[in-house]
Amino acid sequence: METRKTPYNIAEPPDGYSSPGMFATRLDKVVGLARSNSIWPLPFATSCCGIEFMATMGANYDLGRFGSERLSFSPRQADLLMVMGTIAKKMGPIVHQIYEQMAEPRWVIAVGACAASGGIFDTYSVLQGIDRVVPVDVYVPGCPPRPEQIIDGFMLIQSLVANEPIRRRYSPEYRELLERYGIR
């Protein structure tokens, strides 16, 4: 099939069979294609990594190019929880609750050293990584990471979303993972 040339950067079609007027591929590929190019992030920004995220959303770096210009400040409509910054132990249950409030399928990205491991705050009051309260898909290192790194982490999330088997969220392994974190 001859592809029409457009000046816009449109998503690549997945592998499949095509002939004039039809195109056949796997359902999970289509679902993944749609999801990965319209991820609605929920920014959970608590410190300097949040400032870097603001730059990522701004015109220079423009996360909108990846289909994510629509930030969701309600967890109900969000697909991706972006935790950016130090999470104190007192904030831990709140991150957990926000994750619980998100509808499946949901992904989590831990941006920066603090969200990933507690960072320099090796102390009694700081959670040593958000993976102690919610399952994390992608960790972005840096203190704080540059917008390029956040975009790199975001693109990793996109590839996870695009390639996720359609039945993953029903698997016993996934149930067990959530159970380990005390998530219903």
Next chain:
Amino acid sequence: MEEKQDILQIIKGRFESEIILTDGSGDIPSVTVKSNSLFAIIEFLKNDPATGYNFLTDICGIHYPENELPLGVIYHMHNLGENRRIRIKTYVPLSNPEVASVTPLFSSANWMERETYDFYGIIFKGHPNLKRILNVEYLDFFPMRKEYPLEDPTREDKDNRYFGR
């Protein structure tokens, strides 16, 4: 300098037996008082026209483990009209760290005393709501006392070999 000494003389004259130490040499005059008369002294400093320290700037705690009375509470007061400040210190034993609350005099003391309790475990008698304010509720120690390791003891992913220890 003279002004500082004057203030210290006024306090000494009024509370001779309750004063442990006065110091007028620093940036602001400083008085160390017995803990059981702290409330009366702060009340005097606030209400007496000669002193007039009508603003409570700060309350904080301190821990000197080697001292006989290791836990301290420090009050900073400010006379806003004449722009004069004073520092009041009092020390209490670790076994019975009790100080009278100054919340009846200054509403702003409410959160500052809660914070001091949160980090040093100093009990402010008469405080309306003495519970933790910044730390998690289930914390079972007072983290700023010099009795506890600075690093998170619950952490199992840290290998000392990677940190040169």
